Amino acid sequence: MNIVVCIKRVPETADADVSIGKSGKDIDKSGLAFDLNEWDSYAIEEAILLKEKLGGTVTVLSIGGEDSNESLRKCLAMGADDAIRLTDPAFEGSDGFVTAKILAEAIRKIPYDLILTGTQAEDDGYGQVGVVLAALLGIPHAALVNRLGVQDKNVKVHRELEGGVEEVFELDLPAVLTIQTGINEPRYVSIMGIRKVAKKEIKTLGTSDLNLKVEEVGLTGSDIQLEKIFLPPVGEGAEMLEGKPEEIASKVFDILKEKGGLA
Amino acid sequence: MKEIIVLAEHRRGELRDVTWEILSKGRQLSESMGAEIGVALLGKGVSKIAEVLKPKAHRVFLIEDDRLEFYNSETYEKVLTQLITERKPPLTLIGHTAMGMDFAPSLAAHLKMPLATDCIGIDAAGEAFSLTRQLYGGKVNAKVSFLKKGPYMVTVRSGAFPVIEKEALLGELVKLPSPLTDEGLAKRFLQYVEAAVGEVDITQADILVSIGRGIKEAENIPMVREFADAIGGTLACSRPVVDKKWLPKDRQVGTSGKTVKPKVYIAIGISGAFQHIAGMKGAGTVIAINKDPKAPIFSAATYGIVADLFKIVPVLKDKVKGLKKIRVTS
Ligand SMILES: Cc1cc2nc3c(=O)[nH]c(=O)nc-3n(C[C@H](O)[C@H](O)[C@H](O)COP(=O)(O)OP(=O)(O)OC[C@H]3O[C@@H](n4cnc5c(N)ncnc54)[C@H](O)[C@@H]3O)c2cc1C
Ligand SMILES: Nc1ncnc2c1ncn2[C@@H]1O[C@H](COP(=O)(O)O)[C@@H](O)[C@H]1O
Numbered sequence: 001m002n003i004v005v006c007i008k009r010v011p012e013t014a015d016a017d018v019s020i021g022k023s024g025k026d027i028d029k030s031g032l033a034f035d036l037n038e039w040d041s042y043a044i045e046e047a048i049l050l051k052e053k054l055g056g057t058v059t060v061l062s063i064g065g066e067d068s069n070e071s072l073r074k075c076l077a078m079g080a081d082d083a084i085r086l087t088d089p090a091f092e093g094s095d096g097f098v099t100a101k102i103l104a105e106a107i108r109k110i111p112y113d114l115i116l117t118g119t120q121a122e123d124d125g126y127g128q129v130g131v132v133l134a135a136l137l138g139i140p141h142a143a144l145v146n147r148l149g150v151q152d153k154n155v156k157v158h159r160e161l162e163g164g165v166e167e168v169f170e171l172d173l174p175a176v177l178t179i180q181t182g183i184n185e186p187r188y189v190s191i192m193g194i195r196k197v198a199k200k201e202i203k204t205l206g207t208s209d210l211n212l213k214v215e216e217v218g219l220t221g222s223d224i225q226l227e228k229i230f231l232p233p234v235g236e237g238a239e240m241l242e243g244k245p246e247e248i249a250s251k252v253f254d255i256l257k258e259k260g261g262l263a
Numbered sequence: 264m265k266e267i268i269v270l271a272e273h274r275r276g277e278l279r280d281v282t283w284e285i286l287s288k289g290r291q292l293s294e295s296m297g298a299e300i301g302v303a304l305l306g307k308g309v310s311k312i313a314e315v316l317k318p319k320a321h322r323v324f325l326i327e328d329d330r331l332e333f334y335n336s337e338t339y340e341k342v343l344t345q346l347i348t349e350r351k352p353p354l355t356l357i358g359h360t361a362m363g364m365d366f367a368p369s370l371a372a373h374l375k376m377p378l379a380t381d382c383i384g385i386d387a388a389g390e391a392f393s394l395t396r397q398l399y400g401g402k403v404n405a406k407v408s409f410l411k412k413g414p415y416m417v418t419v420r421s422g423a424f425p426v427i428e429k430e431a432l433l434g435e436l437v438k439l440p441s442p443l444t445d446e447g448l449a450k451r452f453l454q455y456v457e458a459a460v461g462e463v464d465i466t467q468a469d470i471l472v473s474i475g476r477g478i479k480e481a482e483n484i485p486m487v488r489e490f491a492d493a494i495g496g497t498l499a500c501s502r503p504v505v506d507k508k509w510l511p512k513d514r515q516v517g518t519s520g521k522t523v524k525p526k527v528y529i530a531i532g533i534s535g536a537f538q539h540i541a542g543m544k545g546a547g548t549v550i551a552i553n554k555d556p557k558a559p560i561f562s563a564a565t566y567g568i569v570a571d572l573f574k575i576v577p578v579l580k581d582k583v584k585g586l587k588k589i590r591v592t593s
Pocket of ligand 2: 037063096103116118120121124125129130
């Protein structure tokens with residue numbers, strides 16, 4: 001079983017004080033911590049669990065600058081066999097469609113039975129790349145997979161729907177699955193573990209290695225473009241309760257009495 | 264005349280709410296574009312649904328086939344490829360739902376149509392569209408435009424557009440032949456699996472105290488549980504808390520969990536991703552506690568408290584316990 005996992009390194013913004021960068025087209029990323037995209041951490045764990053059960057190899061791919069090596073190494077430390085970084089200045093500005101195109105060209109060069117991606121990236125939130133990748137490779141796919149089992153030449157998957165209902169499908173292999181959080185418990189990687197793979201080679205491939213033309217990638221190849229970003233109105237409608245913790249607590253108590261029928 | 268096409272999403276005999284939302288938005292867009300609106304309905308034995316859709320569009324494209332009884336990206340793509348190739352709509356609208364996320368990106372790729380996913384704003388200016396999306400879990404909004412020529416496809420976030428009632432249209436029912444054959448599929452539907460039923464039903468609670476990833480560790484949950492007990496509330500949570508197996512799935516609020524409508528919803532350490540908000544926006548009063556003043560949850564809250572939950576929750580608990588005691592003894 002040869003499994004390919006596509007992963008992305010993203011800034012951690014949930015806890016951060018986010019501000020708009022100078023270009024007006026992205027946030028100011030200086031001072032932000034980065035990590036493996038949450039959905040991808042479940043995808044790589046699922047691949048390693050399958051490998052442990054069925055044998056074979058796990059190859060991780062990421063499009064990104066040298067910083068992305070950090071996330072690729074994390075995957076190696078978790079148990080992936082190979083890591084490839086797809087990088088080229090021409091990739092700058094690629095949308096979800098072009099991202100999938102670059103990944104597809106890289107994957108054509110390696111043997112695969114199963115391809116896993118995250119359901120969505122925390123930063124752009126397209127929820128698009130995995131499914132487009134399947135279309136470009138001409139193989140079946142299922143999105144939002146929260147359970148899977150490989151049987152010989154096919155894979156049985158549960159797709160998570162609204163309200164916690166699931167839809168079960170069987171797909172012929174090779175196939176692309178986009179993985180939903182909660183499917184497993186991603187293993188912890190120790191600093192020692194990372195250190196062990198610190199010297200492992202991470203191959204890099206660019207436009208010319210991938211049979212892609214410069215005009216097919218980056219902004220020129222993209223379908224959509226980001227014009228500008230802005231902070232959504234915050235606190236709209238919310239009355240802020242301020243003061244010392246005790247004062248806030250009294251206000252909350254009054255609200256509960258009034259609105260919640262607190263006895 | 265040009266015609267926008269909207270996909271009707273239904274499951275197990277019922278239209279999904281997102282259908283009304285995108286029909287409403289589609290109608291407004293079609294009017295501003297001087298176009299008409301059509302709705303595509305795929306299924307088996309769905310003529311009743313077609314009737315309900317008629318007043319909302321100029322045309323209801325009905326494609327019925329036994330093979331369309333259950334949604335499958337493969338059959339949906341085949342049918343919609345035929346429809347879109349024939350009718351050439353300048354814009355196709357699909358919900359950014361578990362269904363839409365599963366087939367819209369591949370359909371657009373096969374048709375070589377530019378696609379913008381998960382949009383919360385769509386404005387038409389002639390043949391061009393200006394779209395609004397969110398980045399970084401809803402912390403930032405972005406204006407997005409198409410770089411290539413249409414026709415275009417847009418997937419729309421559930422709940423992003425209100426359903427605005429307008430005078431009824433005299434939708435014409437257009438039955439189209441199904442392009443599906445008995446040729447085997449590479450993806451086969453097997454069955455539905457129902458959501459697990461748990462011991463508590465959070466949809467029945469008057470007060471919900473809901474925790475998110477901000478709780479940091481499972482060991483911190485009892486502190487919040489005590490507060491919930493003190494006010495007669497029930498404990499609920501956001502998705503990461505369930506993903507980490509700290510609380511069972513039946514406590515999860517949101518699109519892939521439960522939709523709740525308590526009198527009071529207290530969100531503690533929850534950022535307010537749209538999938539979460541969708542599950543609790545029907546609450547009477549929302550109190551949000553978050554250390555980040557820019558957390559999107561504050562836009563969905565009635566009252567906001569910018570504070571470290573580990574500092575404020577114990578005080579809240581003590582205060583409630585104390586005040587209750589005073590009221591009982593006095
Ligand atoms: C198809 C799909 C379906 C989904 N369905 C659901 C769903 O049903 N329900 C759901 O909830 N999510 C759902 N999600 C996930 C959703 O996108 C978010 O990832 C999730 O809601 C984030 O949960 P959170 O707010 O708890 O965590 P985070 O986004 O990580 O936010 C944590 C918050 O805690 C705050 N915080 C941290 N420490 C403290 C402290 N000491 N004091 C106070 N505040 C603190 C931070 O400022 C931050 O705002 C779904 C996603 C997808 C793709
Ligand atoms: N730059 C990238 N490199 C590798 N994989 C990516 C990249 N961007 C997106 N992906 C994959 O596609 C998934 C969905 O991303 P998106 O469609 O952007 O929300 C992610 O979870 C990754 O698995």
